[in-house]
Every structure is written in structure tokens, then in C-alpha cells.
Amino acid sequence: MNMTERSFRFDVDPTLVNPNAEDNAKRLMTYLCDIYGKRTLTGQQIGVLSAPEMTIIREVTGHYPAVYGFDFMNYSPSRTERGSTCSDTDIAIDWWNGGGIVTFCWHWNAPKDLLDIPPERSWSRGFYTEATSFDVKKAMDDPDSEEYRLILRDIDAIAVQLRRLQTAGVPVLWRPLHEASGGWFWWGARGAEPCVRLWKLMYDRMTNLHKLNHLIWVWNGQHADWYPGDEYVDIIGEDIYPPKKNYDSQYERFQAALSYTGRKKIVALTENGPLPDPDLMLADGALWSWSCTWYGDFVYVTDDEGNRTYSGEYTEREQLIKFYRHPFTLTKDELPDLKNYPIR
Template sequence: MSLKPVVSLHRFRHLCTFVLFCHTNLILGGYSKLFKTALSLLLVSTALFTLGSASAESGALVYEAETAQRTGSLTLKTDVKASGWKSVGTFEKADDSLSFTVDVPSDGVYDITVTCIGIGGSKINNLLVDGQHQGTFECGAVMYTDAPVKGVLLTAGQHELSITPSWGWMYVDKLTITPAQAISEDVYNVSSALINPNATENAKKLYAYLCDNYGKATLSGQVCDGGLKGTEITAIHAVTGRYPAILGLDMMDYPPSRRAMGASHPTAVERAIEFHEAGGIVAFCWHWTADKKYILDGTDANGNPRWWGAFYTDNVTFDIEAVMNGSDPYGKEALDKDIAEIAKQLLRLQDAGVPVLWRPLHEASGGWFWWGAKGAEPCKQLWIYLYDQLTSVYGCNNLIWVWNGQAKDWYPGDEYVDIIGEDIYADAHSYGAQNSKFIDVLDYTGTNKIIALTENGVLFDIDNLITTNARWAWFNTWSGDFVQKNGKYSEAYTEADILKKTYNSEYVITLDELPDLY
């Protein structure tokens, strides 16, 4: 049995303020009677407030940060802003961890809220349950805020909840566990109308299939530059006996900005047509290289020529805000040349009857790509401009537009988005469904949109997805070390048993299970 706080946090903080005020009015030579009285009340209130572990809110479990296990360089500090006048920080080292031992009363799905404050700005950090990555939370910088990780699956009994740094640099006040609201079945009822009224018949058919399938099953996907016979897909087939339903590819090496730097001859369009002819679905992203005028000299932190990663903010001086407001006409001209070449490649696919899950300007809100480096507004302007150019100017009507900005404030509007994608790279062997992020996405717009896991490192355990009802339309595992090593399947991120279980689940659609869509 736990105690209900006798003094509310709101009243407690007012009392703290009152005491501090009195302290500034000390009578020379001793404490005033007023201060002594207030101090006594404060001490009694503090004792009563910190006795219990359950909040006044029914069903909530509250754990103060000062009672948790600290590892690494974390320190405890006195903090009048925190609920118990103590907080833990600063999460600046990679091995810093704050671990709470919690007792969950019953099996279920819970919201876990971290009350925290960022240092020098808002900060995003990680929540783990029993060593498994469950999601990220974001705390503001002005005052302590409640940062939830929603929809976490917990069994009855004892668990270890750990907070670890992603961005780091924050103080934690407390952690609260409350029963979660179930994801409504209504969210899977989506319109089958594409945003482009001139969409090709094959694009309409593919989208209709995605809409009908949404909430019923999840499509398997794999990024693989080599296509159906590429290294990653071959490795997956050797373990599972299955091929993914979706092939992920990149338009990176086609534009003149990239070719001018010596990029190799791309074959992504050919691989896409082959996969389409094998009955599969094609998805494209675009790592958009800035014009060579804006690429910094020398090498990056890994010793690579900066042009290799000239889509990264740190490697270029390109200012998308200046381009979109008209103050950099050269930059605008360079973008237009790249768009024209991308349109040419997309039209090749259109002529071959290939509809495309088109995902440009991905992960914008992170700021690590130049298209997100200047904030939400210029990025939204670029998205809309790109949509207008490809559809109205060049007639690329085979595109299903997948927006992957990863934050509500970056959403360009329902009229420019068919599908919302999220990229999530959980810790190795962390098989949660990442349903906290799925729930967050539901708040991006009041209109139901298909939600997909457009990039992932580790693959989820399909049972977790079913139990939490976070039914991602598809997953799309990234290439390289996430899947293979030296041409063989690698368990570095996803163990073979989980891979086999997922690919052979009745809830997961593989290439051989796709209908004749066209």
C-alpha cells in the first residue's frame, strides 16, 4: 500500500516560494517568527510528500529520480524546481544510465512519463524496459515538462526502467507509470484517394491495396541496392525462405550535383523495374547531394571525402532558407537541375508501369540533413515545391507521397501527404513494436493517414506489434551491417529466430503472398 501525497505539488511549490520570500526578509541577528513557522511547515510537507510512491492520480505509480540507481557520471543535485527538491543529470556520457525498479500490478499497456528538463534547449533521450529500447522522449528547456513514452507493453511484476542518453544533457525529476488508452481500430480506416488527382491507374491500385491491408497485416521490406538478387535480400532468403514484399532503393546517384563529383553509374531504376516485374512493391528515398559550390573541402570525421555525404548539414554550407526566400538564385537553379533529372528517372519507372512509394526529404526534423537544417518552414516549402514540380511540371503521376519529417510541426498539410513514415533505429536486439512513436504520429493530423515504419535497424517481434495494436503498414530494414556481414546474415541487430518468426508470421506479407496488383 502506498500513501497519497498530503500536499499537492502545486501547493508544495507555492509553499517553497513563500519560504524563500521570507528568507529574504530575515530580521538582523536571527530568523523571524514568520520564517521559522514557514520552515516548519515546509519540512513537514516535504516529509509527507515524499513518503509515498503513488501519485494522487488514480492508478499512477510515481518514482522519484533520487531513488533510482545511477551509473556512469550521473550526479544528484538539489533543485527547487523538482518535485522533491532533487534531480539527476546530466546524461552527457554514453554510459550514463538512470534505472528505476518498478512493480507493475497487472499485464497491460502503459504510458511511461519522464518529468525532465533539457539543458540549453529541448533534448531527446531513450527509455529502455529490461534492457530493451521502447522509445524516445523529448523534454523542454524552460521548465520541467512531462515527456511521455506511450503504449509500452508490461507484464505484471518487477521491471527495470532505464533512461539513457541519445542527445543527453538533461535533468530528470521523476518517472510516472499510468495505464494507457488503447489504440482505436478507427485509425485504420483511411481514404483510398491519392492526393494527386492525376495519379496513374497502377498507383491507384497499389494505394487501394495498402489502404485495404492497413491494420490487417504488415508488409515486409528491405533496403537493398542490388535488388532482388542483392546481398541483403539473399541473406534474408537463406534464413527465412522468403523474400520481402517491398524493395527499398535510393535516387542518390542520379542528379547532376552527385554525378559532377564522380558518383558511379547508378542502376536503381533497373533494379526497381526487375522487382516490379517479379510482383514486388518499390520504395525510393533520395539522399539529395548539395551542389559542389556548397560542399566543404577536405574530409569528414570518418576520413571520407565530404562530397560522399554532401546531404549532411555538417558537410555543406547550403542554406535552403536562402533558396526558398529567393536570396540564393544559384542554389535554386541547382535544385531545379536535380529535380529535372530525378523526374526523368521517375518517368522511366512510370513508363514501365511501376508505381513508387516516394519518400524524399526524409528525417528532416533531425537537422542532420541540409533540407532540415534551417527549421520547419523552409523544409515544408521545399516539400510543396518538389510536389508541384514533379506532378504539375513533369507529370510524374506514379508517385505515392510518403512524408517522413518525423515531427508534427514539420507536417506540410494533408493535401501534400499520402502516407506518414517514421524511421526508428532501436538498440540491437530490442524487439519492441515502437508503438510509442506510432501513437505520437496519430497526433500529426486530424485526418487518418497510413503510418509506416519507413526505416528500421533492428526488426520488431511481431507478437509485440499485435499485442500493442500498433500496426505499421510496412517495415523497411536498412542495409549493410543491419542485415549482413561478408555476404551472410548477421545477428548483430536482429537474431535469426526473430527474423524467421517475423517473415513467416501470418500477419506479415512477403513477396510470394502479394496479390496480382496490376
């Protein structure tokens, strides 16, 4: 790819799909578009019950990632009614106020019909198709059904947390209904059509009813048939888990993501195991907007005394250091003041 082709491909209009988007969301989107194809943001997901990943990465690389990945999982009503608690919203507010970027996914525990057959099909794994008999097609086909009403209840519960973030001025890279085409989550278990309707319902309810204007909508369906349309998607994400210590740029998946629409959209590596090598990314033109390494074993090991240290099982220590210190990557300390970044 020559420089002219590269410049064209990565020249994305920062206009958000929500015409009432707040300035902080516009500022973040403008920044993402300004650096797209020129730099890539480092990112890290934290665990649900503990979050040692950030400290460990800082100890190894000397830097914090630019993007912090959170999960609304334990705010799901079918989990909170069983005693689950969560502080991700509070941590996210602190992260933004400290100069970082926030992204949220939602491992949406099914609203009802949890099989609760431990261990693989227990209620705590209720976002997996194998752990629930909840039927998303039945819900979407009948707005008068209990299933549909519970869908709305759950969306409204997460809207409460998103409202807290909006009130605090935090723009959110919002990635719901992820990996839908895989079918392993209940929202994708009945095919593309009900899932696309669910995406549009969530967008409409959060945007037009709840007036959540700080969201940048990151679609992560991973197949063209599941794409809800350009008017519902700001950014396209791919989740990729190559074999251990495989640092390929994932060019083929990058190209696949570009093919989901005829419009130019930012493409991000929204989940990863091993990190891609930035030199290979540059050589191949697979210039992901950001990456977000998954948590736990992908980052650390725990010894018999409970001490946690960097693992190197998936991304070797020197490769992690290379990624975080490479001229192409950006860490938290290199971010501009996004609260005052110029909008275009």
C-alpha cells in the first residue's frame, strides 16, 4: 500500500451517528480520527473480580495503556438480584479524570431462564448460550412478551450506569452485543435478524429515550450479515485470539472488517490475546485504532503465595515492552488533554 492509498483509507469523517452527541464524545472521536493510520492506542481489559493488570503492565513497560476496558456484566439485573456488585463505573470515571480513554463491553447475563447447572452452565455464566434457554427471537418477535419487557428492563439498568458516566463527562467507546455472529452468546444464538433488531432497539432506547449522548457506538458482530447499518455504527471492532506468541498483524481480519460497509469507518482490535507486532502492522497496513488485551492469564500468573507477576505465556515480556515503547503506539502519558481537544 502506497502512502496515497494509506492516507485515503484512514481519512475518516469524525461525525458521530448520534446527531446530538455531546462535545466530549465529539472530541474523542475527532482525536481517534486524527491519529487513525498514524498511531495506535495501547489498551487493556481488567478482570471482573480483581484488576491487577494495569499495575503489572506499568511495572513491566513503565507505562499505563491509553485505553482501559471495563464490563457492565455485574450490573446485569439477573446478577445483581443474586448478589453481584460492581465498581467499574466508578473506576472508569477516575480513569477518564486521570487522562485515560474508557471503553465498555457488556457480558449481558440473560434476563431470565438461567439453567444454573454448575459449573459450565451456572447462572454466573448466563451470558453464554449454553447456560440459558432465553430466546432472543421470541423476545424481539413479541413486544408484549415478558421476555421483551425484561430486555427493556436490562437496557434501562445499564442506562443508569451510562448516565452516571455521562454526568461525569466521560465519553464511552460503547461495545454491546459483541461477537454476536459466533453464536456462543445468547444475543447471537438465533441468528443475525433478531440480533440486528436488538442492536437497533438498544441504540434507539439509549439515544432517544435515555438521551445518552456521550456514546461512541462500537459494533463488534464480526460478520457482514450482522451489520445493523452505517447509521447505527461509529466504529467497527474485531476480537482476535491467535495462538500463543503469534504476533501477526491480523491483516486478513482487518481487511474483513473494512468490507462490512462501503463507508470509511475506524477499525479497532477490540479484544486480543497476543499483541500484534507494530512493525508488522505498519508493513501490512493493518493499522488498528487501538488494541485491548484480555485480562487474567493473558497478562499475569499467580504463585502459591498469591503474588501476581507478568506471565509472558501469550505475549512475551520483551514483545510487550516493544509494543508499549514503539514509536507507533501511544500510552496514557502520551495522550493529549481530551477534555479540551479541538472538535472538527
